[in-house]
Amino acid sequence: MDDYAHAGKRLHRDADYLYDQQRYATASHLYGLSAECSIKAFITQQPGQQKVPYKHIPELVDDAKRLVNGRRGSHLLNVISSPDFMSGWQIGNRYWDNRYFSQQQCKEFKHSANRALRCLGVV
Structure with missing residues (x-):
């Protein structure tokens, strides 16, 4: 069974x-x-939501803006609606050469991921 909240926390800890x-x-x-x-x-917490889109950022953000609602969801929507949320990140970056990554960019990704996790209340 997928446990996205747990996986998100684990991935963040390993990234740190x-x-x-x-x-x-x-x-x-x-x-x-x-x-x-x-x-x-x-x-997955949305009423009636049976299937999680098999997408990655940035496309996943568009789906979330459509699917996420409620009081807790509004915090996440504020985070992911920011123009700098995971700006420049894409799933294919795992194939890039190290020279294309900087401490500053990584720090920005860290900040975005941390804000998203805090919305879940698991950080």
Whole structure:
């Protein structure tokens, strides 16, 4: 059984470890996956929502804006509606060379993922 909230927290914790080791490429990728898990966790909490979209950021954000509602969901919607939320992240970045990753960009991904996780209340 998928447990998106738990997976999001685990991925974020592992990304933090890699960030501290200055391994920004893989840390960046894991922060993105953590943010995706947070979004998917919210989607699964929606009444009548049986299926989680098999999509990644940024496409997943568009689905979440349509599917997520309610008081807790409004916090997530505020986070993911920010133009800088996971800006520049894409699932294919796992194939990029290390030189395309920077500490600053990774720090921004970390911040976005952390904000999404906080909406779930698991951080």
